[in-house]
Amino acid sequence: MTVLAEGMNVFETDKKPSGTVCYLLNPQSVISLIDSGKLREHILLVRGGTTTFLAPALTMGAIGIITMSGAPESHLGILTREFQTPCVMTAYLTEGSGSRYVPGETDDSHFDEIVEALNGKNVVLDCSDEAVGKVVLLEE
Amino acid sequence: MVDVTDDRFSVLNAVWLRKMAGQDAIEECTGMSYHEVGALLEESIELGLVRELAGQYLLTDDGRRHVLEYYESKYSELRNNTDLISWYDNFEGINSRFLKQVSAWQTEVGSSQEKAYARIIRLVERHITGLTEASKWIARYGHYAQRFRRSIERIDAGQTEYITSPMVDSLHNIWFEFHEDILAVLGRPRETLES
Numbered sequence: 001m002t003v004l005a006e007g008m009n010v011f012e013t014d015k016k017p018s019g020t021v022c023y024l025l026n027p028q029s030v031i032s033l034i035d036s037g038k039l040r041e042h043i044l045l046v047r048g049g050t051t052t053f054l055a056p057a058l059t060m061g062a063i064g065i066i067t068m069s070g071a072p073e074s075h076l077g078i079l080t081r082e083f084q085t086p087c088v089m090t091a092y093l094t095e096g097s098g099s100r101y102v103p104g105e106t107d108d109s110h111f112d113e114i115v116e117a118l119n120g121k122n123v124v125l126d127c128s129d130e131a132v133g134k135v136v137l138l139e140e
Numbered sequence: 141m142v143d144v145t146d147d148r149f150s151v152l153n154a155v156w157l158r159k160m161a162g163q164d165a166i167e168e169c170t171g172m173s174y175h176e177v178g179a180l181l182e183e184s185i186e187l188g189l190v191r192e193l194a195g196q197y198l199l200t201d202d203g204r205r206h207v208l209e210y211y212e213s214k215y216s217e218l219r220n221n222t223d224l225i226s227w228y229d230n231f232e233g234i235n236s237r238f239l240k241q242v243s244a245w246q247t248e249v250g251s252s253q254e255k256a257y258a259r260i261i262r263l264v265e266r267h268i269t270g271l272t273e274a275s276k277w278i279a280r281y282g283h284y285a286q287r288f289r290r291s292i293e294r295i296d297a298g299q300t301e302y303i304t305s306p307m308v309d310s311l312h313n314i315w316f317e318f319h320e321d322i323l324a325v326l327g328r329p330r331e332t333l334e335s
Binding site: 074 | 158159160193194196198201204239240242243246247304305306312316319320330
């Protein structure tokens with residue numbers, strides 16, 4: 001089992017959603033994905049835990065979310081619990097530069113490295129642990 | 141250039157604050173009637189400001205631009221009001237506590253959950269008082285206070301979904317919308333045209 005990234009698990013669940021990681025940059029990219037009819041084929045990767053533009057994706061049945069910042073005690077964390085959509089927050093790569101998100105101190109290179117490593121990968125989210133959520137590479 | 145009247149802004153703003161909303165939710169947000177909201181939605185769709193998706197309404201890029209421009213033109217002076225800024229700073233402190241207690245309510249059981257609920261209600265009641273005060277700057281903030289009161293009444297009547305459910309006018313939904321609203325008033329919207 002190859003764990004690509006870990007982060008804070010928003011809620012403990014046996015659900016193991018899998019799909020291709022899709023990085024969503026803005027509201028337009030969320031709507032485009034919904035319009036494509038392929039929302040449920042993807043694990044959604046977003047930069048912030050305060051990313052409110054994900055709300056339509058949650059409403060329309062998003063299966064799993066990874067954020068690169070933010071805490072489970074956030075609006076997005078609360079919404080993912082309500083929708084029971086597995087969510088790993090403030091994810092960091094298990095290999096690579098070892099960069100970790102620090103509020104107010106982290107520059108773009110941290111986020112770019114995570115997007116580069118995860119976007120387009122087939123993964124499964126493991127949110128069975130109370131505290132730690134894992135992004136696991138789906139072996140071919 | 142489409143003219144954004146106060147009524148049209150109310151409807152567009154409701155869609156923007158909720159990010160995606162059905163007509164009934166827009167009615168609750170705006171306090172407008174079914175027919176008023178329906179007519180303004182239809183007109184906004186024709187103008188390319190709103191689109192419909194599976195019975196829900198979303199803003200187009202143009203719609204988002206209109207909302208943000210309205211905030212900019214209407215509230216640019218208010219952004220220098222030190223009393224409002226101080227009021228907002230106080231709200232952010234309450235907001236952190238509210239989010240923590242809502243998360244606790246979702247994850248705890250038994251007496252811990254009951255304690256979290258009691259704290260949520262205390263924070264909402266404090267916020268209602270604050271909203272009434274803030275309505276002297278922004279009249280629609282009085283409507284948030286009314287919605288909070290109505291949802292508390294529903295919870296008291298046993299409809300606990302009015303605490304956090306995203307599908308009804310829950311305390312968390314109203315709070316979330318207000319947070320987006322005050323950030324935009326102060327020129328610090330989380331969601332811009334670019335991000």
